[in-house]
Amino acid sequence: MKRQWPPFALAAVLIGAAVYAYGSDGGTFQAQLIRHVLATILQIAAPLLAGLGCVAAMRAYAPGDRERAVWTFGALASLAWTAGRVLFAGYQWFGGTALPYPSLADGFFVAFYVLIALALALEIRLVLPMVDRGVRMVLLGLGIAGWVAGFVSILAPIVISTATPVEKALAAFYPTVAVFLVPAGLMPAFGFRGGISAYPWLAVAVAALCLAGASLGYVFLTWYNLYSDVHSVNALWVAGFVFLALGGFWQRTAQEEV
Amino acid sequence: MLESRRHILDVLRAGPALFVGLPGDEVDMDRLAVHLAERGIDGGIYATDGSLEGLLWIQQGEPGDTWFFEAGGQEAVLPVATSRDLLLDIASRGGTISVFVGSPSGGTSSSLTTSHALPRFMFTDGPQVAQEPRGMVYETVGQFEPVAAREVSEPAPDRMSDNLSRALETSGVVAPQVPNAESPTADPDDAAIGGEAVIEPTPSATALDAAGPTIEVEPPAHPWSEILAEMSTRIVRHRGPKLAAQFSAALQKALAEHGGRVQGDAVIAPPLPESTWRVVVEAACAPVVAVAGRAFVDRTIAAAERAVLEARGSQGADA
Numbered sequence: 175m176k177r178q179w180p181p182f183a184l185a186a187v188l189i190g191a192a193v194y195a196y197g198s199d200g201g202t203f204q205a206q207l208i209r210h211v212l213a214t215i216l217q218i219a220a221p222l223l224a225g226l227g228c229v230a231a232m233r234a235y236a237p238g239d240r241e242r243a244v245w246t247f248g249a250l251a252s253l254a255w256t257a258g259r260v261l262f263a264g265y266q267w268f269g270g271t272a273l274p275y276p277s278l279a280d281g282f283f284v285a286f287y288v289l290i291a292l293a294l295a296l297e298i299r300l301v302l303p304m305v306d307r308g309v310r311m312v313l314l315g316l317g318i319a320g321w322v323a324g325f326v327s328i329l330a331p332i333v334i335s336t337a338t339p340v341e342k343a344l345a346a347f348y349p350t351v352a353v354f355l356v357p358a359g360l361m362p363a364f365g366f367r368g369g370i371s372a373y374p375w376l377a378v379a380v381a382a383l384c385l386a387g388a389s390l391g392y393v394f395l396t397w398y399n400l401y402s403d404v405h406s407v408n409a410l411w412v413a414g415f416v417f418l419a420l421g422g423f424w425q426r427t428a429q430e431e432v
Numbered sequence: 433m434l435e436s437r438r439h440i441l442d443v444l445r446a447g448p449a450l451f452v453g454l455p456g457d458e459v460d461m462d463r464l465a466v467h468l469a470e471r472g473i474d475g476g477i478y479a480t481d482g483s484l485e486g487l488l489w490i491q492q493g494e495p496g497d498t499w500f501f502e503a504g505g506q507e508a509v510l511p512v513a514t515s516r517d518l519l520l521d522i523a524s525r526g527g528t529i530s531v532f533v534g535s536p537s538g539g540t541s542s543s544l545t546t547s548h549a550l551p552r553f554m555f556t557d558g559p560q561v562a563q564e565p566r567g568m569v570y571e572t573v574g575q576f577e578p579v580a581a582r583e584v585s586e587p588a589p590d591r592m593s594d595n596l597s598r599a600l601e602t603s604g605v606v607a608p609q610v611p612n613a614e615s616p617t618a619d620p621d622d623a624a625i626g627g628e629a630v631i632e633p634t635p636s637a638t639a640l641d642a643a644g645p646t647i648e649v650e651p652p653a654h655p656w657s658e659i660l661a662e663m664s665t666r667i668v669r670h671r672g673p674k675l676a677a678q679f680s681a682a683l684q685k686a687l688a689e690h691g692g693r694v695q696g697d698a699v700i701a702p703p704l705p706e707s708t709w710r711v712v713v714e715a716a717c718a719p720v721v722a723v724a725g726r727a728f729v730d731r732t733i734a735a736a737e738r739a740v741l742e743a744r745g746s747q748g749a750d751a
Binding site for chain 2: 235301304371428430
C-alpha cells in the first residue's frame with residue numbers, strides 16, 4: 175500500500191481546500207481573492223488528478239487488454255475537462271469574462287462527456303453478460319427517472335425559453351449525459367459484485383452522481399445568473415473528479431493485488 | 433547451488449550458436465521453431481529488443497519454457513500464455529533473433545548437448561548475409577557430447593512427426609502446418625530464416641532425422657491442477673462469482689477434451705503434458721482475459737502458483 179498514499183493524500187488535500195473555498199462565506203477582500211484563486215486551481219487540479227488515476231489504472235493492463243482502453247478513454251476525458259477548465263479560467267482571469275458560457279471551453283467539456291460515456295460503454299459491453307436482466311432494467315429505469323426529474327424541474331424552462339440554440343443544446347446535453355453515467359457506472363459494479371473490483375466502479379458511479387448534480391446545478395445557476403466560481407455547487411465537480419481519481423487508483427491497486 | 437536463470441542465459445549465450453543477431457522482422461519464428469524441433473536440436477531461440485530479452489527453449493523436439501528478462505537484468509515474471517506472442521513482439525519491435533545451443537538444466541558449456549553435427553545454416557541471400565555482422569555459422573559443434581548420448585529407442589519418424597506436430601500446434605508455439613522433415617533442401621520454402629535461408633543437413637544430421645528421437649510426454653512444469661483451483665478462488669475474490677463461473681465453465685470444457693473435470697473446488701485431470709496444460713489454461717482463462725486483461729491473468733497465475741508452492745512448502749515443513 176506504500177505507493178497508494180500520495181494520490182489519496184492529494185485527494186484529501188483537494189477536499190480540504192474545497193471545503194475552504196466553497197464552504198466559507200464573506201470575509202475580507204484578501205480572503206475572497208484567495209477563495210477565488212483556490213476555486214480556480216481546484217477546478218483544474220481535480221480533473222488532473224482524475225486523469226492521473228485513470229492513467230494509473232490503465233498502466234495495470236497489458237497492451238491490447240480491453241479494460242486498458244476503458245481507462246485510456248477515462249484519462250483522455252479527464253484531460254479534456256482539465257483543458258476546458260484552463261480555458262474557462264483564462265476567459266475569467268485574462269479575458270475579462272465573468273461567466274464564459276457558452277464558450278470554446280464547452281467544446282472540451284462536451285468532449286469529456288463523450289469520452290467518459292464511451293469509456294463506460296466499453297466497460298458495459300464487457301460486463302453485460304454478467305449483469306442480470308432485472309438489474310439492467312432497474313438501472314435503466316433509474317437513469318430515465320433521474321433524467322425526467324431533472325428535465326421537468328430544471329431543463330424544461332430553459333428549453334422552452336428564448337435562449338440561443340447553443341445554450342439550449344448545452345443545457346440539455348450536460349445533465350442528460352451525466353444522469354445516464356450513474357447507472358452506467360453502476361453496471362460494472364453489479365457485474366463484479368462480490369469481488370473487490372466492484373468497488374472502483376462504485377467510486378466511478380458516485381463520481382457520475384456528483385457530476386450529474388454539478389451539471390444540473392451549473393445549468394440552473396447560469397440560467398438564472400446565480401453562478402459564481404466559489405458557489406458551493408462547484409464542490410460537486412471537485413468531488414466528482416476526486417471519486418473518479420479514487421476509482422482509477424483503486425482499480426490499479428485491485429488489479430495488482432491478485 | 434542453483435544457478436539463476438540469468439546465469440544460465442549468460443552461459444548459453446556465451447556458448448555455440450546457430451546464428452546470432454538476425455533482424456527479428458526477417459525471421460519466421462514459427463518455421464524456425466519447427467526446423468529446430470524437427471532436427472531435435474536442444475537450444476533456445478533468443479530475442480531481444482534492448483529493453484526485454486526472451487528465450488524460448490526447444491528441448492528434444494518440443495518447445496519448452498519461455499523465460500523473459502529485463503535487458504541485462506533478472507528474470508521478469510511473465511508466466512505462461514502469450515509467451516510466443518511476446519517473443520514475436522520483441523522481435524518485431526526492431527529486435528534481433530539468435531539461436532543458441534544448450535539446455536536449461538546446463539549452466540556450463542560441458543552440459544550443452546546437441547546433435548554431434550548440426551545442420552549447416554547457409555544464408556544464401558546476399559543482403560541477409562551482409563546484415564549478419566555478429567552472426568556465426570557453425571558446421572559442427574565438435575567439443576560437445578554427441579547425440580548418441582541421448583536415448584533413441586523408437587525409430588518411428590512418422591510418429592515423431594505426429595507428436596511433434598501436435599505438441600507444437602497445441603503449445604501455440606508454432607503454426608499447425610509442419611513441413612516434411614525428410615529433405616529440408618528439397619523445398620526451398622522450408623527456409624526458417626526470412627523464407628530465404630537454405631538448410632543443408634550433414635549426413636549425420638540426416639541420419640538422426642531418419643532414426644527419430646523418442647518424443648516422450650514432457651512432465652508438467654507447474655502444478656496446474658492446484659494452480660487452476662487456486663485461480664478460481666482468486667477470480668471470485670477479485671472479480672466476483674459471475675466471472676469465476678465463466679472461468680470454471682471454460683475450464684470444465686477444456687479439461688473434458690483431455691479426460692479431466694472440475695469437481696467442486698478441485699481440478700481433476702489425468703497426467704497431461706505441459707503443452708496440453710497450457711492449452712487448457714489458455715482456454716480456461718479466455719473469458720477472464722476478455723474482461724480483466726492478459727496482465728491480470730498472468731499475475732493471477734503467478735500468484736496462484738506461488739501460493740500453491742508456499743502451501744506445499746509449509747506442508748512439507750509441518751510434516
